[in-house]
Amino acid sequence: MDLSGTVALVTGASSGIGEATARALADEGCEVVLAARRETRLETIANEIGRERAHPVPTDVTKESEIEALVEETTETFGGIDVLVASAGVLVMEPTAEQSRADLRRQVEVNLLGLMNVTHAVLPSMLDSGGGDIVAISSMNARNPAGGVYSATKFGVNGFCRGLRKEVSDAGVRVTTLMPGPVVTEMRDWEDWDGRALDPSEVAAAVVFAVTRPDHVTLLEFPVHSTDMVSQ
Known part of the structure; x- marks a missing residue:
């Protein structure tokens, strides 16, 4: 599938x-x-990509009014949304007993509710246009929990996507769940990691692969791990 001209x-x-x-x-x-x-960071990235391709819209996915404004601006400017990649996430590394309740809420609000709310806001445009791709960035922790709260949010993402897939597949909306292993991002300190973490670009390549499959092909829940994770 050629992505030229899609939003x-x-x-x-x-x-x-x-x-x-x-x-x-x-x-x-x-x-x-x-x-x-x-x-500021979005503006920098948009300038590096090129303003003919990239359009920054500052948004906090925990705020429904900002989500509505984001989707409204996107659909009014470009006529619709063909692909949603829900990648916003936070991770608190401390054990559950050492986290504050604000930490617990923040992870649920961003990782799960934020993803659900953005998806809910985008769906009408996709259903009206006859289809689209929703890619949810989950985690290997949805299958192999390593922390109570973060893992719970990713279990929730997988469950939401399983149910949503059944609801919208007949309408041409494809729902893919990617479950990366450790990825080098700002979310954690990598100095104590003794394996080979993925580069974000490697996960991005999996997103592109998923949304360029023929319309009748769905990848469902797609693990993305480095080879040393597979061997464990």
Whole structure:
């Protein structure tokens, strides 16, 4: 599937997987809307990609009014949304007992509710146009939990996508869940990691692969791991 002329909305686009995915989709010919909280960072990335391809819209996915404004601006400017990549996420490394309740809420609000709310806001445009791609960035922790709260949010992402897939597949909306292993991002300190973590661009390549499959091909839940993770 050729992505030229399609419109992609990427959350969490100011760094990590979201940034790499926005760059990769723009390289494939997409008009890319960059959504994240850090306006200055979004402006820099958009300038580097090129304003003919990249359009920054500062957005906090925990605020429904900002989500509505993001989707409204995107659909009014470009006529619709063909691809949603829900990549915004936060991770608190401390054990559950050492986290504050604000930490717990923040992870649920961003990782799960934020993803659900953005998806809910985008769906009408996709259903009206006869289809689209929703790619949710989950985690290997959805299958192999390593931390109570973060893992719970990613279990939730997988469950939401499984149910949503059944609801919208007949309408031409394809739902893909990517579950990366460790990825070098701002989310954690990598000095104590003794394996080979993925580069964000490697996950971005998996996103591009997923959304360029023929219309009748769906990847469902797609693990993306480095080879040393597979051997463990």
